[in-house]
Amino acid sequence: MSKKLVAYFSASGVTAGVAQNLAQAADADLYEIKPEIPYTKADLNWMDKQSRSSREMRDKSSRPALADTNANIAEYDTVFVGFPIWWYVAPTIINSFLEAYDFSGKKIVLFATSGGSGFGKAVAGLQPSAPDAVIVEGAVLNGKPDEAKLKAFAEKY
Numbered sequence: 001m002s003k004k005l006v007a008y009f010s011a012s013g014v015t016a017g018v019a020q021n022l023a024q025a026a027d028a029d030l031y032e033i034k035p036e037i038p039y040t041k042a043d044l045n046w047m048d049k050q051s052r053s054s055r056e057m058r059d060k061s062s063r064p065a066l067a068d069t070n071a072n073i074a075e076y077d078t079v080f081v082g083f084p085i086w087w088y089v090a091p092t093i094i095n096s097f098l099e100a101y102d103f104s105g106k107k108i109v110l111f112a113t114s115g116g117s118g119f120g121k122a123v124a125g126l127q128p129s130a131p132d133a134v135i136v137e138g139a140v141l142n143g144k145p146d147e148a149k150l151k152a153f154a155e156k157y
Helices: 014-026 052-058 092-099 122-129 147-155
Strands: 004-008 029-032 078-084 107-113 134-140
Touching: 004 014, 014 029, 014 078, 014 107, 014 147, 052 092, 078 092, 092 122, 107 122, 122 134
Parallel strands: 004 029, 004 078, 078 107, 107 134
Antiparallel strands: none
16 A cells, blocks of 8 residues: 655645545645745735736746745655646646655646636646656545545545
């Protein structure tokens, strides 16, 4: 049996809730991807072209600093990486996370929460940050998926 990790970034708490439930259903460890400087409500205002999130998402080379890099990725075979969809892709802090560790030979399964869009080009945007890993587009897990759904999702990988 392979060891699994659920790593997630959550700006407003929605993705955190899904990640916690997924970790429990998958019998996986849990790790929060935290920015060095937490996002404020103003930072997340996508209607403001000058907000922090808008500026980061416009600049594909943006790599927000992480609060820590103490996830022991070497212990895991499969890493579920969760995030809210921003501008049809993963927030650039996910690239920061992937670039902070060696994911060689690992399977990275993406899951996301979204107000209405799918993964878009998330896999293509993340693959260069973990070139020696297999990145799989998992599922958009909106609402409060029940344990059976989350267990089935986790067992698929």
